[in-house]
Amino acid sequence: MVDSILEGVLAQFHNAADEINLDAKYRDYLTTWKTIFQTHFPVEMDDGSVRMFEGARIIHNSALGPTKGGIRYSASLTLDDVKALSMLMTWKCAVVNLPFGGAKGGVIVDPTALSMRELQNLTRRFTSELEPIIGPDKDIPAPDMGTNAQTMAWMMDTYSMSHGYTIPAVVTGKPVAIGGSEGRLEATGRGVLYVLEAQLAAQGGVRGKTVSVQGFGNVGSVAARVIHEAGGVITHLSDRFIALHNPQGIDVTAAYAYAGNGTHTLREWHEQNPGSTEEIAPDEVLTAEVDVLVPAAVESVLTKDNAPNVRAKLIVEAANGPTTAEADAILNERGIPIIPDILANAGGVTVSYFEWVQARQYLHWTEAQVNEELKRIMSVAFQAVAARAANNGKPVPQRQAANWIGIERVVAAIDLRGFYP
Numbered sequence: 001m002v003d004s005i006l007e008g009v010l011a012q013f014h015n016a017a018d019e020i021n022l023d024a025k026y027r028d029y030l031t032t033w034k035t036i037f038q039t040h041f042p043v044e045m046d047d048g049s050v051r052m053f054e055g056a057r058i059i060h061n062s063a064l065g066p067t068k069g070g071i072r073y074s075a076s077l078t079l080d081d082v083k084a085l086s087m088l089m090t091w092k093c094a095v096v097n098l099p100f101g102g103a104k105g106g107v108i109v110d111p112t113a114l115s116m117r118e119l120q121n122l123t124r125r126f127t128s129e130l131e132p133i134i135g136p137d138k139d140i141p142a143p144d145m146g147t148n149a150q151t152m153a154w155m156m157d158t159y160s161m162s163h164g165y166t167i168p169a170v171v172t173g174k175p176v177a178i179g180g181s182e183g184r185l186e187a188t189g190r191g192v193l194y195v196l197e198a199q200l201a202a203q204g205g206v207r208g209k210t211v212s213v214q215g216f217g218n219v220g221s222v223a224a225r226v227i228h229e230a231g232g233v234i235t236h237l238s239d240r241f242i243a244l245h246n247p248q249g250i251d252v253t254a255a256y257a258y259a260g261n262g263t264h265t266l267r268e269w270h271e272q273n274p275g276s277t278e279e280i281a282p283d284e285v286l287t288a289e290v291d292v293l294v295p296a297a298v299e300s301v302l303t304k305d306n307a308p309n310v311r312a313k314l315i316v317e318a319a320n321g322p323t324t325a326e327a328d329a330i331l332n333e334r335g336i337p338i339i340p341d342i343l344a345n346a347g348g349v350t351v352s353y354f355e356w357v358q359a360r361q362y363l364h365w366t367e368a369q370v371n372e373e374l375k376r377i378m379s380v381a382f383q384a385v386a387a388r389a390a391n392n393g394k395p396v397p398q399r400q401a402a403n404w405i406g407i408e409r410v411v412a413a414i415d416l417r418g419f420y421p
Contacts, residue, residue, distance in 0.1 A: 005299045006084040008325040013087070016403035026411050030090075033083055035059040039129040043122045046115050055126050057105035059139055060086040063413040065099035066137055068172075068349055070144025071151065072106035081299075082106060085320055089349070091406030092342040096381045098353045101410075103139050105130070111146045123151050127158040134159065136169035136360065142352050143173040145217070145298070149185070153178055169359035172352035181355035183370035184348075189222025190371065191347015192294065192318045193230060194378040195339050198386075199314065207231030212288040212312065214238050215297030219318050219345065221260040223296055228252035236280070236288045240297070242267040243285045244277040251276060287311060295322035302327040310336060317341035332397050340399035342406060343385055350377050 010031065017027050037057045042050045056079060059067045069089040072082075082104045090102030107126055111119060133139055143152055152171045156178070159170045168179035176182060183190070197206055211232045213224040216239035224234050233249040239259070244250060244266060251273075258269045270277055286293065286306055293312035295301050299321035302310065307327035315331065315338045317323060323331070323338065331338060354370055357363075365373075388401035 004078075004080050004084070005321045006080040008300070008321065008328075009084040009087050011325045012328075012399065012403060013407070016400060016407055019400065020404055020408065022407065022411070026414065029414070030061065030407070030410065033058055033060050033086065034062060035133060036079075036083075037130070037133055038079070039126075041125050041129050043118065043125055045118055045121075053107055053109055053122060053126075055105070055107040055129065056082050057130050057133060057139070057141075058082045058086045058103060059133070060102040060104075061090045061410060062101035063410050063417060064090075064094060064101050066101065066135075067103035067139045068093060068098075068100040068352060069103035069105065069142065071141045071147050071155070072104070072144040073109050073111040073146030073151075074106060075108060075110040077106045077108050088320055088342055090410060091403060092346050092349060094406040094409040095342050095385065095402050096346045096350055096377055097409070098349065100140075100349070100353065103141075104144075105141060106144070106146075109146075119151070120154055123154040124158045127155045128162065131159060131162055134170060136167060136356070140169070140352075140356060141171045142348070143218075148218075149173055149175045149180060152180075169356050172355040172359075174355070179355075179359050181351055181358055181370060182365060182367035183374070184351045184355055185218065186222045186226070187351035187370075187374060188219045188318070188345050188348035189224075189296075190226055191350065191374060191378050192219070192223040192296075192316055192344055193226045194347070194375050195344050195382045196227065196292065196316055197230070198379055198382040199316075199337075199339060205231070208233065209291040210235050211292045211294060212236035212285050212290045213294045213296055213318075214285045214301065215295065215319060216255075216259060216266055217262075217297070219348075220294070220296030221256055223294055223318050224252045225256045225260065227294075232292070235290060236285045237266065237277075238282055238285045238297075239266045241265045242270060243280045243282045244270055245280045245284070245288075246277045292316060294318050298322070300324050302331070304330060307331050308334075310334075312336065315339070317344045320345065328397075328399065338397060338399060339382075340397075340402050343381060343398070343402050346381065347374055347378060350374055 086104035093100040152174045155171045160166045174180035234252050287309040289311040293315045296318035302323040304326035307330035385402045389398045
């Protein structure tokens, strides 16, 4: 029985490794993490007291280049979570053919329980702890759950002060005013739309398709909005406080304008607009009878318990690891196609790559340039995965095909570089 996201990620890896007859030396190498950095550090609180916090940064593999991955602030964060997510980042970067390896990090903290000053103190101290292992040519953090552009601004400034000059490429996801990229905030959600459009191209596209979106954070809110703008009908929508339904389609433009920036919730929007939607049980968003289900919240929401009840015709994994290994097997057996997370939500790291490139060259791309290049890369990656999934007339799930591609690209880099004696 698979209980954790790490067990699920490892199970997927070993399954793919078996299918491509991966040599044991690569299997051992790719299931061992390059760097596991743990730290306990003090933070001064607003009342003058000092609290200790625990943080970590884990680098999975750097064969393809400097490592890339988010910084997560979560009270439920575990070391196994960070290890799993760092491995997923390795495959994700490889699938979209970026010159990055995979990493992840975070602090065990509820960011909503801290003031802005306390968050700044925590972020700056954590950055100073990470200073020996991060850098624009080594390991480049980015926002993740519980962190945002402001967090990255503090990280960049702290790292730069320790070096005596501004180093914008040390993190991505920064505010545009200090070297961030146009389109970065929307990148993951927009990437979800691009792979969905590619998947549905032969079926008339997104227009008119019914869609259920679980999660209304940065990824889910943007994905819902851009799918709505492309003509999709968002019939089900939820955040951590409420789940909503309107069979005729939810006015996502209005919901996003009110609650998309995080200052309000969908419940507040629902209460401000009585009659526009009905409240439903949270599980109904995952089991809705729709054309497309977009889990865009947290990991492990599709499980062996609810997978038999999923009625969507297609699942697009906007979140990291939303489907457990048991659920994946059930959904595959039921013939429900899944666009896997390492492809579907790779828009964020792709535009992070664009931001890194711009910072290294002191350039600034327009949002149109960013979105055009993002669509090109996501479309090329989708076509590669779809072609591999066809498997010479013996079709396999896209997750399997994406894992094959990711692992093979990393192994090719390892072979070319060789093992350092």
